[in-house]
Amino acid sequence: MSYETLLTETRGAVAIVTLNRPKALNALNSTVMTELTDAFAGFAKDDAIGAIVLTGSEKAFAAGADIKEMQSLDFVDAYVNDFISGWEAIASTRKPVIAAVSGFALGGGCELAMMCDFIIASETAKFGQPEITLGVIPGMGGSQRLTRAVGKAKAMDLVLTGRMMDAAEAERAGLVSRIVAPERLIDEAVEAAAKIASFPRAAVLMGKEAVARSFETTLGEGLRFERRLFHSLFATADQKEGMAAFVEKRKPSFSNR
Numbered sequence: 001m002s003y004e005t006l007l008t009e010t011r012g013a014v015a016i017v018t019l020n021r022p023k024a025l026n027a028l029n030s031t032v033m034t035e036l037t038d039a040f041a042g043f044a045k046d047d048a049i050g051a052i053v054l055t056g057s058e059k060a061f062a063a064g065a066d067i068k069e070m071q072s073l074d075f076v077d078a079y080v081n082d083f084i085s086g087w088e089a090i091a092s093t094r095k096p097v098i099a100a101v102s103g104f105a106l107g108g109g110c111e112l113a114m115m116c117d118f119i120i121a122s123e124t125a126k127f128g129q130p131e132i133t134l135g136v137i138p139g140m141g142g143s144q145r146l147t148r149a150v151g152k153a154k155a156m157d158l159v160l161t162g163r164m165m166d167a168a169e170a171e172r173a174g175l176v177s178r179i180v181a182p183e184r185l186i187d188e189a190v191e192a193a194a195k196i197a198s199f200p201r202a203a204v205l206m207g208k209e210a211v212a213r214s215f216e217t218t219l220g221e222g223l224r225f226e227r228r229l230f231h232s233l234f235a236t237a238d239q240k241e242g243m244a245a246f247v248e249k250r251k252p253s254f255s256n257r
């Protein structure tokens with residue numbers, strides 16, 4: 001499949017999706033949204049794919065929603081058409097998605113990275129929610145996901161001042177899972193994705209679903225949800241194989257059943 005604003009490739013069981021609007025620092029317009037959700041839907045359906053890496057360029061993961069596209073929007077159009085709500089499809093992807101972030105991840109770019117399951121950042125990454133400088137606030141989840149990731153104090157700081165934080169600050173704050181040298185970024189993300197894809201598919205999806213649920217429910221409900229998913233995995237052939245392989249001191253051979 002070929003796209004105007006994306007490049008896609010596969011490496012074994014890993015799909016790599018690269019935002020590709022270099023002249024606009026990968027600003028997220030409606031074409032990017034349509035193409036990205038389409039690409040993700042395709043990889044979600046593809047049994048050969050176990051995990052997805054989403055990345056941008058060395059200079060920018062994405063510098064936010066396309067300001068030139070948004071500039072003339074009025075309230076009625078934004079509200080009636082539920083402007084930018086379509087991006088939530090990315091957050092609903094059931095297969096694991098790793099954001100590999102280099103350079104700017106601002107506004108919608110930071111929000112898109114936070115829709116992924118975790119973020120691997122290059123040393124050059126810069127995160128921020130500068131919407132306030134444009135007279136608006138985050139609209140793709142920044143006020144909610146950023147706050148859950150880094151806590152109220154830093155989220156307020158970033159959303160209200162519009163300042164950027166570098167990769168080291170983002171890692172200290174818990175937004176980023178690891179930092180790597182720029183030239184290692186894609187390989188590191190693909191290696192992590194390949195490892196995830198090598199594990200039993202049902203357990204991987206349930207692990208993702210269980211962690212994601214912790215953001216939406218009470219501790220009690222979350223613990224019960226986790227336990228039920230855990231119980232259900234004892235109905236899988238891969239649980240039998242994984243535990244037998246451990247006891248027999250050999251490598252497991254998973255069948256995704």
Ligand SMILES: CC(C)(O)CC(=O)SCCNC(=O)CCNC(=O)[C@H](O)C(C)(C)COP(=O)(O)OP(=O)(O)OC[C@H]1O[C@@H](n2cnc3c(N)ncnc32)[C@H](O)[C@@H]1OP(=O)(O)O
Nearest residue numbers: 023024025027063064065066067068107108130138139140
């Ligand atoms: C989703 C919501 C609801 O949360 C809202 C948003 O996301 S609002 C957007 C938030 N993002 C920003 O405010 C960042 C805007 N960009 C910048 O501040 C700067 O471009 C920069 C600091 C990221 C990089 O600066 P610099 O290296 O000096 O490059 P520029 O010359 O500024 O940019 C190059 C080129 O890209 C265009 N560009 C950059 N960002 C956007 C954007 N968000 N939308 C549209 N176009 C963007 C910029 O206009 C330049 O293109 P030309 O004008 O030269 O054609």
